[in-house]
Amino acid sequence: MTHPASQLRVYNTLSKTKEPFQPIAPPAVGIYLCGPTVYAESHIGHMVGPVIFDTVKRYLRYCGYDVTWVVNITDVDDKLINKSKERGIPVSQIATEMTADYLANLRELGVNQIDYMPRATDHMTHIIEFIEQLIEKDHAYEVDGDVFFDVVKDPNYGQLSNRNLDDQQGEGGGAAAKKRSAGDFALWKSAKPGEISWDSPWGAGRPGWHIECSAMSHQILGDTFDIHGGGLDLLFPHHENELAQSGCCHDAPMVKYWMHNGLMRAPAKGKVGGKSDRESETADDIADADQAAAGKISRSKGDGGLSSLIRRHTGTRIRFFLLRTHYRSTIVYSEEGLEEAGTALDGFYRLFDRCEEISGRSFYDDSDLNPARTRSEGDFDPGDDQLLQQAQQLREKFLTAMDDDFNSGLAISTLFDWLRLLNRFIDENALAAGADVDSPSVVSLVSALRTLKELTNVLGLFVKPPIAGGGDDDSQALLDKTIHLLIDLRKEARERKDYATGDAIRDRLGELGVSLLDKKEGTSWELTS
RNA sequence: GGCGACUUGGCCGAGUGGUUAGGCAGCGGAUUGCAAAUCCGUCUACAGCAGUUCGAAUCUGCUAGUCGCCUCCA
Numbered sequence: 001m002t003h004p005a006s007q008l009r010v011y012n013t014l015s016k017t018k019e020p021f022q023p024i025a026p027p028a029v030g031i032y033l034c035g036p037t038v039y040a041e042s043h044i045g046h047m048v049g050p051v052i053f054d055t056v057k058r059y060l061r062y063c064g065y066d067v068t069w070v071v072n073i074t075d076v077d078d079k080l081i082n083k084s085k086e087r088g089i090p091v092s093q094i095a096t097e098m099t100a101d102y103l104a105n106l107r108e109l110g111v112n113q114i115d116y117m118p119r120a121t122d123h124m125t126h127i128i129e130f131i132e133q134l135i136e137k138d139h140a141y142e143v144d145g146d147v148f149f150d151v152v153k154d155p156n157y158g159q160l161s162n163r164n165l166d167d168q169q170g171e172g173g174g175a176a177a178k179k180r181s182a183g184d185f186a187l188w189k190s191a192k193p194g195e196i197s198w199d200s201p202w203g204a205g206r207p208g209w210h211i212e213c214s215a216m217s218h219q220i221l222g223d224t225f226d227i228h229g230g231g232l233d234l235l236f237p238h239h240e241n242e243l244a245q246s247g248c249c250h251d252a253p254m255v256k257y258w259m260h261n262g263l264m265r266a267p268a269k270g271k272v273g274g275k276s277d278r279e280s281e282t283a284d285d286i287a288d289a290d291q292a293a294a295g296k297i298s299r300s301k302g303d304g305g306l307s308s309l310i311r312r313h314t315g316t317r318i319r320f321f322l323l324r325t326h327y328r329s330t331i332v333y334s335e336e337g338l339e340e341a342g343t344a345l346d347g348f349y350r351l352f353d354r355c356e357e358i359s360g361r362s363f364y365d366d367s368d369l370n371p372a373r374t375r376s377e378g379d380f381d382p383g384d385d386q387l388l389q390q391a392q393q394l395r396e397k398f399l400t401a402m403d404d405d406f407n408s409g410l411a412i413s414t415l416f417d418w419l420r421l422l423n424r425f426i427d428e429n430a431l432a433a434g435a436d437v438d439s440p441s442v443v444s445l446v447s448a449l450r451t452l453k454e455l456t457n458v459l460g461l462f463v464k465p466p467i468a469g470g471g472d473d474d475s476q477a478l479l480d481k482t483i484h485l486l487i488d489l490r491k492e493a494r495e496r497k498d499y500a501t502g503d504a505i506r507d508r509l510g511e512l513g514v515s516l517l518d519k520k521e522g523t524s525w526e527l528t529s
Numbered sequence: 530g531g532c533g534a535c536u537u538g539g540c541c542g543a544g545u546g547g548u549u550a551g552g553c554a555g556c557g558g559a560u561u562g563c564a565a566a567u568c569c570g571u572c573u574a575c576a577g578c579a580g581u582u583c584g585a586a587u588c589u590g591c592u593a594g595u596c597g598c599c600u601c602c603a
Contacts, residue, residue, distance in 0.1 A: 036603065049603050078601070158532095161598075167531035168599050175600095185600060209601040231603040232534085238601075262534085263597070324552080325542070330535075330596070337541060340553050347552095350566070401543090410543055413551040423567055427560095499562060506564080517566045524566095 007403045008063060010227075011328065013235065013258040014160055018405055023226050024256060029065045030225035031057060032217040032255075034234055035117070037074040038098035039083045042105050042306045044318065044333065045264045045272040051319050051460075052261050052327040052406075053229050054111040058458050059402050061113075063375050070116045070220050072213060073099055076206050081195055091196045092121075105306050108315035110460040116220055120212040124198045127207045127215040130249060131187045131200075139248040143178040145190030145203040151183040154244050160258060161236035185241050187211050210241040214254070218246060228255040231263055262330045272333055313338045314467055320345055323408040323459055346526070347419055349466045350517070354426055357433040357521050359446050363453060364465045369446070371454035375399070378454050380447075387425055391448040394418055398455050408459060418452050432521035483514060487523045490516075 008021040023029045033053045036046055050071065057069045074080075075095035084091045099119075106112075120127070131147055134140035140149050151157045151165065158164060165183045175189075176182060186208035191197035197204035207215075217225065223246075230239060239258065246254035264272045310318065321341040325331045352363035361368035372378030378395070382388035394414050401410035422445070425431075429441040436442065456462045486505050493501040506516050513528045 034603070037601090042603095046603050162532060163599070164531070183600085232597065233602055234598095236532085236598055236600090241600085261603080263603075265596075328534090329542090332541090334541085336553090340541065343554095344552060347566095354567090407543080410550080413543065416551060420568080424569095427568060494562080497562080503563075510565090515565060518561075518564085519566065526566095 007400075008059075009403065009405055010257050010259065011405045012256075013260050014255075019257070021257070023065065024224060027064060027066045029060055029067045029227070030221035031067060031069045031227040031229065032213070032221060032225060033069070033071045033228075034213060034230040034238065035071040035073050036098075036102055037077055037079055038095045038102060039077075039079040040098060041101050042098075043272060044306055044309060046102070047105060047109055047111075047306070047318065048264055048322055048331065049229060049231055049261050050106055050111045050114075051109055051322045052408075053259075054113045055323060055408060055459055056227070056229075056259075056406055057113040058460055059406060062373070062458050067113075068115050068221065069113055070118065070217065071114050072216055073102075073117055073119045074209075074212065075099070075119045075121050076196060077209060084196075095119075095121075101307070105310065108307075108310045109319045110315060110463055118216045118220065120207060120216070123212065123216050123219065124207070126219050127211055128188075128198075128200050130211060130215045130218070130245070131207075133249050134187065134245065137248060139245075140187055141180065142188075142202050145188075145205060146175060146178055146186060147188035147202055147208075148175075148179055148184040149187055149241065149245060150180060151185075151244065152181055154248055156247070157183070157244050158240065160240045160243050163236060163240070185210065185237060187245070210238055211245060213238075214242050214246045214249070217242075217254075218250070223250040223252045223254075225255060227257045227259055229259045229261070232260045233263055235260055259327075261327045262325075264331045264333050266333050313342065316461060316464070316466070317342045317345060320412070320461060323461075324412055326407060326409050328405075344416075345466070348415070348462065350526070351419055351422055352462070353524060354519065354521065355422070355445065355449055357524075358426065358431045358435050359437060359442055359449070361446060361449070362465075363449060363462060366453070366457075369450045369453045371450050371457060373454075378451065380451070385444050385447075387421070387444045387448050390421055391418075391451050394421070395451055395455065402458065411455075411459065415452075415456070418448075422448065422452075430520065432519075434521075483509070483525050487516065487525065491523070 009018040010021045011018045031053060033049055035050075036042065053069065053071075057067045060067045073095075076091060080091045080094060083094050087094065106114075131140060134149065135142065135147065138150075139153050140147055142148075165181070168183065175186060188200060188202055188205050188211075189208055190203055190205040195206075197206055217228070228239065228242075239260075243254050243258075266272050317338060318341075321338050322331065324341065356362050363369065380388070380392065382392045394417050397414045397417075398411050401407040401414065404410075425441075425445065425448075431441060431445065437446075453462075486509065490502045490505040493499075493505070509516060509525070510528075514525050515528050517524050517526065
């Protein structure tokens with residue numbers, strides 16, 4: 001049997017091509033993703049990378065790899081220090097608050113595959129050692145308590161972002177006067193009076209931006225690891241500098257595959273949450289409203305951005321919205337896009353409800369369906385069962401899509417084929433609530449669902465049931481019983497051919513945002529989104 | 530100035546040489562007491578120009594437009 005994972009191809013920013021994925025030491029795979037600087041609440045743009053790499057890890061695990069995924073938390077830097085002065089509270093307190101916000105958002109979006117979340121302030125010893133080694137190897141130099149990386153000493157500098165230092169416009173930043181050349185960047189920054197600092201061989205100070213990622217990824221994942229991810233905006237200077245530091249320090253390539261995700265942008269303006277807040281003549285109210293919803297403007301207005309977005313749209317919807325676009329593409333944020341994602345998801349939720357009524361098994365409960373956890377485990381012989389033959393074909397389509405550089409958008413399009421296939425199967429076989437669960441058609445249906453569940457688990461979708469409309473479990477149950485009472489009354493009215501009363505019940509529920517779905521297996525209800 | 534990405538139908542969005550992407554919206558039909566849901570069918574495309582080729586949305590060149598990075602933004 002061929003090793004299925006060998007078909008996976010990954011676009012490597014370093015080579016600018018899709019390469020066959022061959023880990024350094026299979027089955028182990030190490031992934032490092034640049035995480036947030038926790039100085040403010042997250043916006044939706046911060047979730048793009050985590051959702052993508054959560055899916056990447058899920059797929060690699062599914063392909064049989066033993067994946068370690070690291071996402072760092074930058075809890076000390078200039079922005080945090082400025083924020084601390086502004087608010088008059090310690091850096092550590094801001095970091096703690098904003099880390100909690102970040103983690104809560106990740107949870108809502110189903111990002112739960114992270115193995116390590118190292119914080120820069122917990123790794124000062126390793127960071128300082130790293131810098132010392134670079135100085136010893138003559139790749140770095142100290143000036144008045146600051147330490148800089150000497151880019152000229154690294155002939156490969158610029159290889160990742162394809163840059164020639166001579167062509168750059170930058171002035172070298174605030175410490176330009178101390179640097180040997182403008183492209184040199186800080187490894188260690190001396191502390192100004194009153195600033196948070198750590199002792200070092202060069203005096204009190206704090207790490208530069210890039211060094212923590214090099215130090216922490218090295219500590220957890222080693223000299224060379226498999227995948228380093230991040231947004232395209234980090235390609236230069238951040239990743240270029242990490243690559244240079246680590247490579248020079250360990251005399252080995254830092255990373256085998258560099259993966260960069262596209263950025264999210266607001267309509268008619270720059271990227272969501274970006275620093276370049278240039279004005280656009282065409283900027284209209286809609287774009288402003290969208291940006292507010294995306295978290296950019298709301299941040300300055302003090303109105304919770306991402307968490308209110310999640311409350312409005314649910315985490316699943318946002319995750320689905322993000323995964324429908326290829327990870328290397330720009331995603332244009334829009335309310336309509338999110339709404340549409342919700343409409344699309346509703347179709348799946350209805351299907352899963354139908355299936356549960358027929359089979360008695362919940363699609364959201366892994367133990368009910370017991371889907372395969374790995375790719376090879378999921379291979380099956382459909383025999384002459386037509387439904388399962390089609391299921392197998394759809395599974396192949398899905399895997400082929402994911403094998404091609406994690407084409408989650410194409411993979412999701414096959415989910416709609418499942419939607420149609422299973423609805424049609426239920427219609428054609430007239431399956432209804434209370435069906436004989438041992439009958440051949442129900443057995444086939446459950447088998448097919450098991451495979452579908454296996455695939456949706458890879459995407460991290462439909463892990464939890466949809467939220468019907470706030471409230472705790474008790475009030476949910478009461479609501480459901482109350483509406484079913486009305487459904488029963490309507491049913492009695494319709495049986496007497498009193499359609500006026502029946503329709504009145506339906507219409508008035510509709511006004512409240514509750515729509516009734518009459519199906520062969522009975523009437524159910526849902527909230528109109 | 531340097532480096533890079535992008536431009537697909539009303540909207541979103543796959544697709545690197547020939548075969549239906551898909552979704553949302555629309556339209557027609559089946560079903561329904563009427564609806565909703567579901568199923569079946571269906572219309573709007575590849576920024577422009579030139580070239581390569583038997584054949585290009587897909588390769589090449591030019592033009593136009595959009596966007597990102599160029600020292601600390603995921």
